[in-house]
Amino acid sequence: MTTIALNICLLSVINLLIVIESTSSMENSTIVFDFKNDNYEEITLCETYEDIIYPTIGKTSAGVDMLIVNTPEHRQGIRISMCQNIGQPCNNLNNFVPSGYVTACKQQYTYRELVSLGANNQIIKDKFEFPSSCSCALYRIRN
The missing domain is CATH 2.20.25 (N-terminal domain of TfIIb)
Structure with missing residues (x-):
């Protein structure tokens, strides 16, 4: 098979x-x-906005807000990709989704390791969560 x-x-x-x-x-x-x-012509299912940011505060993988080191001498740029239509139906799929299902654009996240200020202002590395992409999710409607 x-x-x-x-x-x-x-x-x-x-x-x-x-x-x-x-x-x-x-x-x-x-x-x-x-x-x-x-x-071939690519058809975008979910609109995104991309940017490079230089954060000064962020949420760690442990859920703690911490200061991120970002100075003119030590710049830490992060490329982000944000959904422009979170929770909205995915583009161009209306005729292809079977009955009992819906689509929605969903923000995806990833972790990036950055230099930050820890306890007692010590310089440490930690992982911070950032928006990384937008996906088209298929959901089954529960009765």
């Missing part, structure tokens, strides 16, 4: 890869299609 999984990865406006994995008891192979040429 063959199982086909379709994984859609929205990496950036330039890089859209669709990976189709085909697995069976006799073979295990991956076929990768690269859509960077002019034959």
